[in-house]
Amino acid sequence: MTRSTDLSSQIGSVSLPNPVMTASGTGGHGAELARHIDLASLGGVVVKSLSAEPWAGNPAPRVHQATAGMLNSVGLQNPGVEAWLETELPPLEATGARVVASIWGFSVEAYEKAAAMLAGASTAIVAVEINLSCPNVEERRHMFAHSPTRSAEVVEASAGCGLPRWAKLSPNVTDITEIAGAVLGAGAEAVTLINTVMGLAIDPDTGRARLGAGGGGLSGPAIHPVAVRAVHDVHLAFPDAAIVGVGGIVTAQDAIELMVAGASGVQVGTATFSDPRAAAKVLSGLERWCRRRGVERLAELVGTAAS
Numbered sequence: 001m002t003r004s005t006d007l008s009s010q011i012g013s014v015s016l017p018n019p020v021m022t023a024s025g026t027g028g029h030g031a032e033l034a035r036h037i038d039l040a041s042l043g044g045v046v047v048k049s050l051s052a053e054p055w056a057g058n059p060a061p062r063v064h065q066a067t068a069g070m071l072n073s074v075g076l077q078n079p080g081v082e083a084w085l086e087t088e089l090p091p092l093e094a095t096g097a098r099v100v101a102s103i104w105g106f107s108v109e110a111y112e113k114a115a116a117m118l119a120g121a122s123t124a125i126v127a128v129e130i131n132l133s134c135p136n137v138e139e140r141r142h143m144f145a146h147s148p149t150r151s152a153e154v155v156e157a158s159a160g161c162g163l164p165r166w167a168k169l170s171p172n173v174t175d176i177t178e179i180a181g182a183v184l185g186a187g188a189e190a191v192t193l194i195n196t197v198m199g200l201a202i203d204p205d206t207g208r209a210r211l212g213a214g215g216g217g218l219s220g221p222a223i224h225p226v227a228v229r230a231v232h233d234v235h236l237a238f239p240d241a242a243i244v245g246v247g248g249i250v251t252a253q254d255a256i257e258l259m260v261a262g263a264s265g266v267q268v269g270t271a272t273f274s275d276p277r278a279a280a281k282v283l284s285g286l287e288r289w290c291r292r293r294g295v296e297r298l299a300e301l302v303g304t305a306a307s
Contacts, residue, residue, distance in 0.1 A: 005290035006297045007283075009043055011265045012164050012189025012242045014127050016043035016098065019298065020255065020283040023246050023269030024049055024102040024129060024168070025074065027279075029084065031091040033272070037280040040096030046267060047084075047092070049102040049131045052113040054080040059212035064201050069220020069248065069270055071199050073213040076104055076131075081117040093124045100166070104131040108150075108157045115158035128161045130154060130188070133170040133195040145170035145195070148182035155186040166244060168192035169230075171223070176230050177237040190242035192267070193230040197223050220270040224248025228261050235262025235303050250278070252285025262303040 009019035021044040027033045030045040039045055057077025064071045078084070081103075092099060101118055105111040111130065118128060132145035132154060144150045145168075155167055167183035169176060171194040180191050196217025201210040209215065227247025234243060245263030248270070249255050255266045271278035290298055 005287060005295055006299070007286065007290075009265050009299065010242070011127070011166070011244060014164050014189070016126075016265065018043045018283060018286070019259065019263075019265040020279055020286065021046055021100065021244070021265060021267045022272065022279050023267035024131065025076075026269035026272045027276075029088040029092060030097060030099065031088070031095060033276055033279075034091075034095045036276040038095075039092070040098075042097065042279055042283065043265060044098040044100050044126065045092065046100040046102055046129055047088070048078055049076050049104045050078050050081045050084050050114060051076065051103070051105055052081055052110055052117060054078065054083065061210065061212050064210045064216070066199070066201065066218060066220070066222065068222035069218055070273070071201050071211060071216040071218055072196070073211040073216035075213060081114050085117075085121055089122060089124070093122060097124065098126045099124045100127045100129050101125050102129040102131050102168070103158065103161075105154075108153050111154045112157040112160060115161035119160055119162045125163060127164040127166055127189075128158065129166045129168050129192055130158050131168045131195070132183075133168060143170055143172075145179060146173055148178050151179055152182040152186035155183045155188050159187060164189040166190040166192050168195055170195050171226050171230055172198050177234055180234045180238060180241070184238060184241055190244055190264075191234060192244040192246060193234060193263075194223070194227045194247050197226060219247070221248040221250060224254060224257075228257055231258055231263050232261040232305060239303065249282060252282050252289050255282050255286060256289060256301065259298070259301050260303070260305045262305070264299070264302050
């Protein structure tokens with residue numbers, strides 16, 4: 001008789017039954033996917049990034065298919081934390097899912113307000129992912145995630161949520177380990193690696209950008225090696241830090257690769273656009289992969305890549 005594998009995952013102080021989550025912005029606010037998969041069976045559901053106030057996002061078109069992924073410039077459209085708590089969270093709670101709320105803002109104060117609005121809101125919310133990869137209104141050509149100091153300020157200011165904080169970082173920096181060290185030192189229990197890679201698509205017939213806002217973020221299989229490198233480097237620099245790996249996960253092997261590089265949890269994102277069951281398929285694939293290889297505890301694989 002084949003013994004079942006212990007798939008449990010520990011992300012800082014957050015205990016999950018398995019490491020597989022959805023990625024923010026790729027499954028709406030979560031409940032939409034309940035028609036296709038059992039959300040309670042996943043490790044967690046990370047919802048679309050929320051700001052303290054409603055935000056309309058960028059002009060259309062917002063999505064463009066790339067060779068091995070997609071470019072998007074949705075612009076973080078969302079109804080605001082208050083409306084989300086009233087209308088979007090209840091149906092997600094009803095699925096039994098463990099919820100990770102994602103927040104963003106144009107200023108440190110905006111992050112602080114969004115975080116405070118989540119305090120005590122629901123026992124279904126197990127953590128807050130702080131999306132640092134959005135424009136900084138004080139420095140329009142930069143993102144918070146490009147500055148160790150500013151990133152740390154946002155993480156500290158978000159403590160009012162009263163929940164474990166995960167800092168989602170951008171790969172579009174010279175040294176991601178420097179940023180990771182800053183947010184971990186500021187109180188983040190984990191880092192989520194990575195957000196999208198900056199890209200641009202141009203229609204050669206018109207000379208115009210294919211996205212309404214110009215450039216966008218590249219996601220999908222094309223950026224998977226970038227994610228693996230970021231996770232590996234941060235794990236080597238901070239071997240005791242919790243890491244959530246995200247970027248181009250389509251198969252269980254992709255998830256295992258990120259875990260071997262140092263991730264304790266993983267998020268499935270762009271693959272959901274072509275198959276809303278993608279996260280569930282990755283989870284079942286992990287179980288089969290471990291059974292075939294006699295792996296008793298999935299967590300034992302974390303960070304086992306040769307340095």
